[in-house]
Amino acid sequence: MHKLSRALPLLGLLALAGCSSTGTAVNQPVNTVAAPVVSAPALTGPSPAQQVAAAQTATMVDAYVDPAVLPMMSAKERADASSAQFYALQFGRPGAPRTWSGSGSSGSITVGPYVRVNNLDCRDFTNTVTVAGKPYVRKGTACREVNGTWSVASVAG
Structure with missing residues (x-):
C-alpha cells in the first residue's frame, strides 16, 4: 500500500501531462500573412548558345x-569555312586540323x-582552302575580343 500511495501522484501527473489546453477560443480564425515572394533576378542578354552563334x-x-x-x-562554302575557323580557334587542339568540305572546294x-597578348587570348592559325586541286594557304594570328569574336591581329607573308 505504501508503494501504491507513492505511485499515485506520479500517475496523476502523467495523466495531466497528456492533456493540453487550447484556451476558450476554439473557433477563432487564424491570422496568416503571406510571405513575400522572392524570385531570382531575371537574366538579361543572350543565352550562352546565342553568344556562341553571334561570335x-x-x-x-x-x-x-x-x-x-x-x-x-x-x-555555303564560306559559311562552312567560317564555322570551322571559329570552332578551331575556340575549341581546337593545337596542331589538330579542323576540316570542312563543299561542292567545289574544301x-x-x-x-x-593559346598565347596571352594585351589581356587577350590569341592563337596562330593556318587556313588552307583547296579549289580544283590547288591549295591557297593563309597564316596569321587571331585574337579573341572581349565580346567573344575572333579577329585577325596579323597575317604572315
Whole structure:
C-alpha cells in the first residue's frame, strides 16, 4: 500500500501531462500573412548558345583565307569555312586540323596554342582552302575580343 500511495501522484501527473489546453477560443480564425515572394533576378542578354552563334557569325572567314580564293567559294562554302575557323580557334587542339568540305572546294584550319597578348587570348592559325586541286594557304594570328569574336591581329607573308 505504501508503494501504491507513492505511485499515485506520479500517475496523476502523467495523466495531466497528456492533456493540453487550447484556451476558450476554439473557433477563432487564424491570422496568416503571406510571405513575400522572392524570385531570382531575371537574366538579361543572350543565352550562352546565342553568344556562341553571334561570335561564330562575327568570325567571318574573309579575313582568314587567301583573298584570291574568295570569289571561287560559294556562300555555303564560306559559311562552312567560317564555322570551322571559329570552332578551331575556340575549341581546337593545337596542331589538330579542323576540316570542312563543299561542292567545289574544301579546307582545313590548324591552330596553335593559346598565347596571352594585351589581356587577350590569341592563337596562330593556318587556313588552307583547296579549289580544283590547288591549295591557297593563309597564316596569321587571331585574337579573341572581349565580346567573344575572333579577329585577325596579323597575317604572315
